[in-house]
Amino acid sequence: MKHSTQQLRKIRKTITSLKSMTLSVAIGMLLGTTAILPQQVLADETCMSPYMAKIVGQEDYNYVWTLGVKGVGDEQDKLVTIAVNPKDKKYGKVINSISVGGRNEAHHSGFTDDRRYLWAAGLDTSKIFIFDVHTNPSKPSLHKVIEKFVADSGGVVGPHTTYALPGRMMISGLSNNKDHGGRTGLVEYTNAGEYITTHWMPTDEKLNGAVKSGKFADGYGYDVRVMPRRNAMITTSFTGWNNYMMDFGKLVADPEAMKRFGNTVTIWDLHTKQPKKVLDVPGAPLELRCAWGSNNNYCFTTTALTSKIWLIFEDDKGEWQAKPVADIADASKIPLPVDISISSDDKSLWVNTFMDGKTRLFDISDPHKPNMVFEEQIGKQVNMVSSSWDGKRLYFTSSLIANWDKKGDDNDQYLRAFDWDGKKLTKTMDIDFLKEGLGAPHQMRLGSNALFSNIKPSSDKLEKAVAKLAK
Numbered sequence: 092m093k094h095s096t097q098q099l100r101k102i103r104k105t106i107t108s109l110k111s112m113t114l115s116v117a118i119g120m121l122l123g124t125t126a127i128l129p130q131q132v133l134a135d136e137t138c139m140s141p142y143m144a145k146i147v148g149q150e151d152y153n154y155v156w157t158l159g160v161k162g163v164g165d166e167q168d169k170l171v172t173i174a175v176n177p178k179d180k181k182y183g184k185v186i187n188s189i190s191v192g193g194r195n196e197a198h199h200s201g202f203t204d205d206r207r208y209l210w211a212a213g214l215d216t217s218k219i220f221i222f223d224v225h226t227n228p229s230k231p232s233l234h235k236v237i238e239k240f241v242a243d244s245g246g247v248v249g250p251h252t253t254y255a256l257p258g259r260m261m262i263s264g265l266s267n268n269k270d271h272g273g274r275t276g277l278v279e280y281t282n283a284g285e286y287i288t289t290h291w292m293p294t295d296e297k298l299n300g301a302v303k304s305g306k307f308a309d310g311y312g313y314d315v316r317v318m319p320r321r322n323a324m325i326t327t328s329f330t331g332w333n334n335y336m337m338d339f340g341k342l343v344a345d346p347e348a349m350k351r352f353g354n355t356v357t358i359w360d361l362h363t364k365q366p367k368k369v370l371d372v373p374g375a376p377l378e379l380r381c382a383w384g385s386n387n388n389y390c391f392t393t394t395a396l397t398s399k400i401w402l403i404f405e406d407d408k409g410e411w412q413a414k415p416v417a418d419i420a421d422a423s424k425i426p427l428p429v430d431i432s433i434s435s436d437d438k439s440l441w442v443n444t445f446m447d448g449k450t451r452l453f454d455i456s457d458p459h460k461p462n463m464v465f466e467e468q469i470g471k472q473v474n475m476v477s478s479s480w481d482g483k484r485l486y487f488t489s490s491l492i493a494n495w496d497k498k499g500d501d502n503d504q505y506l507r508a509f510d511w512d513g514k515k516l517t518k519t520m521d522i523d524f525l526k527e528g529l530g531a532p533h534q535m536r537l538g539s540n541a542l543f544s545n546i547k548p549s550s551d552k553l554e555k556a557v558a559k560l561a562k
Contacts, residue, residue: 136477136537137435138380140255141319142204150479151176152186152228152538153486155506156211157530158493159194164528168197170211170222170231171529173506173522175486175537183508183520185527187230191220196336196493200534201253203260203282206542208234210253210260211534214492215336217241217248219262221284225543235284241268243286244278248332252315258282261324263315266332273331273353274310277364292326293357293366301357305371311353314379316390317361323411324361325403327376327392328353339495343425352396356403358411370413372401379403380433380440382458387437389458395429398422400442400453400461417453417461420444429491430475434482441476445491448473448503467516471503472496477535485509485516489524490531504531 153175159167172187195213202209207225212218219237226232237243240250240262249265259282264275274294279287293301294310301308311328318325329335330352334342342348352375358368374394381390389404400417419442420426426444433440433455440453440461450473452465469487477486487507490496497503508520524532 136535137383137433137480137482138378138477139202140204141317141383142255142257143202143206148481148539148541149176149178150484150537151179151540153477153506153508154200154209154222154224154231154536154538155488155532156197156200156534156536157524157532158197158490159190160493160504160525160530161194163525163530165190166194166530167192168195168213168220169530170200170209170220171524171532172229172231172538173520174229175484175508175520177519183522185522185529188529189222189231189233191233191236194493198492198533199251199253200536201260202255202536204255204257205282208282209536210262212250212253212262214249214251214265214332217250219250219253219284224538228538228540228543237280237284240278244276244289247276247278247289249275249335250278251313251329254315254317256317259287261315263312263326265312265329265335271332273312273329273334273351275312275331277312277315277326279364288364290359290364290366292328293369298369299366301366302368304368307354307371307373308369309353309355311355313353313377314392316379316381318381318388318390319361320385321388321405322361323405324359324364325379325381325390326357326359327372327379328355328357329375329377329395335492336494339492342495349396356392356401356413368411370403370411372403372413373397374399376401377429378431380431382433382437383435384437387458391431391433391440391455391458393419393428393431393442395427396422396425398426398428398444400440402458404458414459416459417463419451420447420449427491429473432476432478432485434478435480436482439482441478441485443469443473443476443487445472445474445495450476450485450487465514469507470505471501475533475535477537479537483511484519485511486535486537488532488535490533493531496531506532506535 155171167190169190174181196215200211209222221235222231223234246268247264252263276291292310313327313329354373374397376392399415453461504524509516
């Protein structure tokens with residue numbers, strides 16, 4: 092790889108500004124590429140942004156974004172840190188907890204592309220809490236709070252997915268401040284927490300250049316993922332504030348409310364952020380997981396109301412399509428598929444169903460014909476699942492939404508960890524979040540000490556790296 096004298100001079104001049112980066116990330120950013128040098132860091136879920144380096148091995152921490160529960164501990168939302176490396180003397184224990192004040196309907200969280208900060212959002216108050224997870228990975232600190240998300244965005248309510256793009260965060264909304272229904276948008280911020288712009292979901296009235304491929308263009312939002320090699324950004328759709336803040340029993344008994352769920356997946360131009368095509372995926376498509384393989388141009392989602400796995404794929408003509416490819420469980424019993432996790436080799440998909448508390452494993456070697464190969468009860472209710480990159484460890488949490496969680500003895504609130512050997516799950520950890528006085532655990536993100544072990548590389552190492560690249 093050849094680089095001009097001017098480029099090398101620029102690199103050397105910028106060295107001093109790179110003290111807070113790992114070596115491979117710094118060089119990759121300077122040369123306008125992905126990480127080039129081997130990055131000796133460990134562990135992560137398989138659902139992270141492709142703009143982060145792929146990392147493998149044993150994780151050290153599980154950061155759990157937790158809902159405050161009335162009558163439990165300080166009743167506040169909090170980020171809970173659990174030691175999950177078996178070599179740690181505090182393995183399986185809560186080692187840190189930082190409360191953020193009040194109950195905001197803590198839901199999803201995500202790292203910035205440099206993995207230094209964790210953005211955690213509240214669906215009710217629309218606040219976003221930014222945690223520093225790099226200064227001391229075992230003891231995150233609250234770095235900043237974005238309190239003007241609704242005003243900044245022009246009316247988006249309910250920040251859901253906080254997803255890393257290069258130098259910025261893409262945040263999917265669930266609702267709006269006009270009618271608190273499901274029409275919403277995507278909101279971009281810099282990694283520093285400065286508002287950039289809002290991209291509104293296409294609707295029948297305003298498609299914004301998108302092609303409507305079927306019946307629906309509802310303008311609803313939920314999850315967001317990207318596939319840079321195909322210049323594609325993909326979003327799913329759920330429901331608005333009026334529904335997700337309603338008691339679950341009341342919701343399912345209200346025919347009109349049950350009509351107010353999303354039925355679309357939207358394909359966007361990743362570069363321009365313009366919607367290109369709206370696909371019909373009826374039944375509230377939720378979590379979106381895209382394949383990792385360089386030739387695997389497809390993603391999976393599940394529909395909460397119809398209990399199906401859907402394949403979102405690029406056909407032989409380069410057109411994005413959607414089709415149901417498998418049933419998860421009996422939809423008439425409302426099993427309520429929630430979180431999913433794809434393996435790093437694109438061969439397996441874990442699917443959780445909230446109401447029956449089960450996880451199911453599907454063989455997706457043929458993405459057009461998933462086949463269920465494993466099923467197990469995790470708890471009385473189960474929501475999120477996170478997998479280590481090597482697929483050997485799985486973590487499950489229980490809480491869905493405060494008003495949708497089960498009541499009484501069925502309100503099982505936990506983090507449970509399992510080893511997976513390809514045939515069976517072996518429980519290794521079980522933390523009762525109510526007995527610990529923490530609340531209701533939702534989103535998990537894995538952390539590692541090694542990720543920041545070379546946080547301040549010496550100048551001579553950088554110089555050697557630059558010289559090697561210039562040869």
